[in-house]
Amino acid sequence: MKIAIDGPAAAGKTTLARRLAQALGFLFVPTGAMYRAAALAHQRGLPLEETEITVGENGRVFLNGEDVTDLLSNPALDELSSRLAAEPRVRARLVELQRRIAEGRNVVMEGRDIGTVVLPDAELKIFLWATLEERARRRQREQGGSFAEVLEAIRRRDERDSTRSCSPLRPAPDAVVLDTTDKTPDEVLKMALKLVEERRARLAS
Ligand code: DC
Numbered sequence: 001m002k003i004a005i006d007g008p009a010a011a012g013k014t015t016l017a018r019r020l021a022q023a024l025g026f027l028f029v030p031t032g033a034m035y036r037a038a039a040l041a042h043q044r045g046l047p048l049e050e051t052e053i054t055v056g057e058n059g060r061v062f063l064n065g066e067d068v069t070d071l072l073s074n075p076a077l078d079e080l081s082s083r084l085a086a087e088p089r090v091r092a093r094l095v096e097l098q099r100r101i102a103e104g105r106n107v108v109m110e111g112r113d114i115g116t117v118v119l120p121d122a123e124l125k126i127f128l129w130a131t132l133e134e135r136a137r138r139r140q141r142e143q144g145g146s147f148a149e150v151l152e153a154i155r156r157r158d159e160r161d162s163t164r165s166c167s168p169l170r171p172a173p174d175a176v177v178l179d180t181t182d183k184t185p186d187e188v189l190k191m192a193l194k195l196v197e198e199r200r201a202r203l204a205s
Contacts, residue, residue, distance in 0.1 A: 001024075002123055003017075007128035009161070010138050016110075021108040026106040027106065029101055029110070030059045031094070031111035033069070034055070034094055037053045038093075039084055041063055129180065132151065
């Protein structure tokens with residue numbers, strides 16, 4: 001079974017995808033982290049076409065075999081990864097790597113274009129949403145900094161991710177939209193597990 005989780009920055013995709021994958025025994029694939037690894041490769045002057053980005057246990061991300069996971073939350077990569085993600089040649093390479101990872105596996109893959117482009121045949125597609133203010137509050141709690149600056153950075157990234165011509169962020173027509181604004185991570189996980197059960201029952205009938 002393949003589960004796609006898409007949505008804007010700081011909507012809780014990574015938290016949900018990680019916990020859902022753990023609960024189901026599926027592979028967790030954070031594609032935002034893969035775009036961040038591509039930005040790191042760019043900073044290091046590595047040509048993306050010859051760079052391998054892979055995902056291991058518990059969402060660890062490897063750049064040419066090196067575990068770079070702990071370098072990826074650097075806020076400098078927020079902006080650079082979003083800019084690179086608008087380039088068709090970068091997306092083509094990352095989509096190729098992501099499909100290779102998912103092939104023949106049970107996965108929970110999170111990102112922006114998973115339900116629309118990477119895994120259009122996913123059995124369950126969730127689009128996670130929360131208001132801009134709530135997402136800025138969550139990100140500020142994780143990273144610190146001024147609320148106004150965090151909010152502006154997320155707003156800018158949302159705009160770029162949603163208006164780029166190549167694979168813009170948008171819900172797939174068959175995605176279930178979950179508004180997490182007033183929900184705890186436990187409540188969101190429970191809702192997602194219920195959707196998985198419903199989907200399994202429908203597939204079995
Ligand atoms: O989820 P994140 O904030 O770590 O992602 C970093 C950037 O990568 C984000 O601004 C948009 C881009 N991205 C994308 O375009 N497509 C994906 N499937 C995942 C992330």
